[in-house]
Amino acid sequence: MKRHKRMRNDGERRGQIQFGESLMVVIILVFIMIIGMVFYFRVSSGSVQKELSYREDVGAVTLAKNVLALPEVRCGRLAARGPGCIDALKLKALANILADHGSDTRSVRNYYKDLFGRATIKVHILDLIDNNEEIVLLYNQRPETNLTESRQFIFSTFYDPVQGRQQLAYLNVTRYARRAS
């Protein structure tokens, strides 16, 4: 009788140990799966962020190239000043129109707003003889809140037909994107 009882106790204890063992295995497996899922989702969200950032950068390069190709700012063919040349008089005239907040220029501003979107476009003109830098703010549509910035530089030349001088310049294009935080 006693022997039978002891054998039953041993069996219960062994069963408890085996149950605990199985439970530990399940807990460890669940833990590993949770770590794997967290890792996977982090990698996925990271790659989405990278892709978005890449597209914004490419968008900024495209915008900079589009600005240089605009007949409103580029040098005339007769000037024969090479590709990517910005005409000083045209650039300053356009910058003045876009900076004007009067009702006469509203349709023009809306046109460029559609063309450039949310961005800031500056032209840095480098006077390498006097070591000066002049900055012309061509366009500025910066949203106020919750934005990410993507900045690109692209070189160009700046030709002043009055002075007959061609200087090194670069476009500083910043594109803004609203992104859910």
Add this chain to the structure above:
Amino acid sequence: MTASGKPRSRRGQAEMIGLILIVVILAIGFLLYVKFSLDSETNTFRAKFETSQLGQSFVTSLAQSELQCGTEPESVENVVQDIARGETRCDDPPSTTEELLQEHLIAALKATHELWGRNYNLSLVRGVGQMEEPLDSQQLPALTSSNYVGKECGPHVPGVTLDYQPIELYPNPGRVELRLYLCP
């Protein structure tokens, strides 16, 4: 039979399943690692694209930009052609044409790549056929970033981008290349 009463073969099967699980988990980890590696390759490509965009527009615009040649402004392209042909019409004693050009290039780099902390190497190389040599290694040495002393940028650096603007010397043979290396 084992002491616990389970057949040996069943216990062996359970251990095999455990082993397979470990192998599967390791395989998933390896796949994720490979995925990460490929992502970083894409980033390198992107960085190269951006750097190259900047470098090419820089050398093209620099060749068209003008410096003071006597009383008249003259483009870098024309001044380089003069130097290659041995003409000295831009000489402004005590400065030589080469010195004026060098000053212009240094000022352009200081106002841009140097300011942005980039590691660069700008040189003028004369090429006739397959032969290549510096245009004037004495007066027009390669210009390198002062922020990276001891880590000079050049073709040997991994991830470097090369952009160049050819300047033809017609009717003379050959050409001069304005070469810009940008290092990561």
